[in-house]
Amino acid sequence: GAAVINLGIGSPDLPPHAEVIHTLQAESSKPTVHAYQGYKGVQALREAVATWYNKWYGVTLDPATEILPLLGSKEGIMHICMTYLNEGDEALIPNPGYPTYRSAVTLAGGTCIEYKLTEEDEWQPDFEALEKTDLSRVKLMWVNYPHMPTGQLPTDALFQKLVVFGRKHNILICHDNPYSFILNENPKSLLAAEGAKEVVLELNSSSKSHNMAGWRVGMLCGGKERIEEVLRFKSNMDSGMFLPVQLAAAKALALDEGWHSSLNEQYAKRREKVFELLDLIDCNYAKNQAGMFVWAKVPANQKDGYALSDEILQNAKVFITPGGIFGSEGNNYIRVSLCSTVGNIDAAINRIKTSLGK
Structure with a gap:
C-alpha cells in the first residue's frame, strides 16, 4: 500500500x-571505560544534574544523596511503582495521561484509581473531587506537567496544591517532567514548591530536552530517604550506565540557552504547520501548549478522535494519534506530533487537502 506519513510518534x-x-566518541575510545558502573552513577553526572536543576529550576539538590541517574526516566516509573506498591495498594493516575503509569502500577500489583482532567479545569486535578474519594489505600499519585498529551503548563499554585495534598494524605507525589524545555520559556520543577522534598519524587530526562531519546539517560530527584529506597530496588535491576554515555550526558546538561533556543525555533516552525493542518480539518486547539505535540478537539460532526484519525488515515494516508488512547477523557481529541520535518508536515497537509477536494 501507499506509504503512511506518521504524525503520531513522539521520538x-x-x-x-x-x-x-x-x-561520547572520545570517551568510548578509552580502554578503561567499558566495565560495569556503580548503581548511583558517576559523580560528574550527578553534579551536572544538580547544577542543571539549580540553574533552570532554582532547585538545590545534593548530588551525593538526592539524585539517581536512570537508564531513561521510563524505567524510573517502574522502579517507583515496584518500590512503593504492594497488592492492595492504590495509585492515582491521570485521565488522560501517559499509558505507562497504568502499566507500571498494574505490573507492581497495585490498583489504578483514575482522576479526571478536563479542558474546562485547564487539565488540572479536581482536588475537591479527590478529597471526597477514599484515599486510605492510595500510596502514589502520578502527575505530569507540562502535561502529555494536552500540553498544559503548570502554575506555581498547582504545584503547591499538589504538595499540600500529598502531605495531608501521606501520598507520594510522583512528577514526570520530561517536557519542561520544549516550547516553554519558563521551565518549572515540582521540587521548587515549598516542602516538596518531603512528599515528591521527580523524574526528568535528556530525551526530549537534548535529543537523546535513544541514549536512555534519565534522572530521579528527591529527598535522600526516597532516593535510597528506590536505589535498593534499582540495584537489583541493572548494572549501571555506560560511562561514556554518562559523561556525554553531563556535557549535554551543561549546554547554554542557545541550545534550547535553537531547538525551540525549529519546533515553533513545525507547530505553525501543525496549526495549519488542524485548521484544515476544523479542530480547535490552544496555541500556548508546551511539549512536542499539539492537542486538539475534534469537530462536532466527528464521533470522536478515533473516527477522525481513521478517516484521515484511510483517505489521506496520514496517521494522527487518537486522544482516546490516553484515557476516556481524551476521546474527543487528537494529538499531532512535532517530531517531523516541516516538509513532512507540508506533505501531510497536501494529502489531506487532496482527500478533502480542497
Whole structure:
C-alpha cells in the first residue's frame, strides 16, 4: 500500500549537540571505560544534574544523596511503582495521561484509581473531587506537567496544591517532567514548591530536552530517604550506565540557552504547520501548549478522535494519534506530533487537502 506519513510518534528526529556526540566518541575510545558502573552513577553526572536543576529550576539538590541517574526516566516509573506498591495498594493516575503509569502500577500489583482532567479545569486535578474519594489505600499519585498529551503548563499554585495534598494524605507525589524545555520559556520543577522534598519524587530526562531519546539517560530527584529506597530496588535491576554515555550526558546538561533556543525555533516552525493542518480539518486547539505535540478537539460532526484519525488515515494516508488512547477523557481529541520535518508536515497537509477536494 501507499506509504503512511506518521504524525503520531513522539521520538525526537533531531540530533544531540555536536559536542555531546564528540564526548561520547572520545570517551568510548578509552580502554578503561567499558566495565560495569556503580548503581548511583558517576559523580560528574550527578553534579551536572544538580547544577542543571539549580540553574533552570532554582532547585538545590545534593548530588551525593538526592539524585539517581536512570537508564531513561521510563524505567524510573517502574522502579517507583515496584518500590512503593504492594497488592492492595492504590495509585492515582491521570485521565488522560501517559499509558505507562497504568502499566507500571498494574505490573507492581497495585490498583489504578483514575482522576479526571478536563479542558474546562485547564487539565488540572479536581482536588475537591479527590478529597471526597477514599484515599486510605492510595500510596502514589502520578502527575505530569507540562502535561502529555494536552500540553498544559503548570502554575506555581498547582504545584503547591499538589504538595499540600500529598502531605495531608501521606501520598507520594510522583512528577514526570520530561517536557519542561520544549516550547516553554519558563521551565518549572515540582521540587521548587515549598516542602516538596518531603512528599515528591521527580523524574526528568535528556530525551526530549537534548535529543537523546535513544541514549536512555534519565534522572530521579528527591529527598535522600526516597532516593535510597528506590536505589535498593534499582540495584537489583541493572548494572549501571555506560560511562561514556554518562559523561556525554553531563556535557549535554551543561549546554547554554542557545541550545534550547535553537531547538525551540525549529519546533515553533513545525507547530505553525501543525496549526495549519488542524485548521484544515476544523479542530480547535490552544496555541500556548508546551511539549512536542499539539492537542486538539475534534469537530462536532466527528464521533470522536478515533473516527477522525481513521478517516484521515484511510483517505489521506496520514496517521494522527487518537486522544482516546490516553484515557476516556481524551476521546474527543487528537494529538499531532512535532517530531517531523516541516516538509513532512507540508506533505501531510497536501494529502489531506487532496482527500478533502480542497
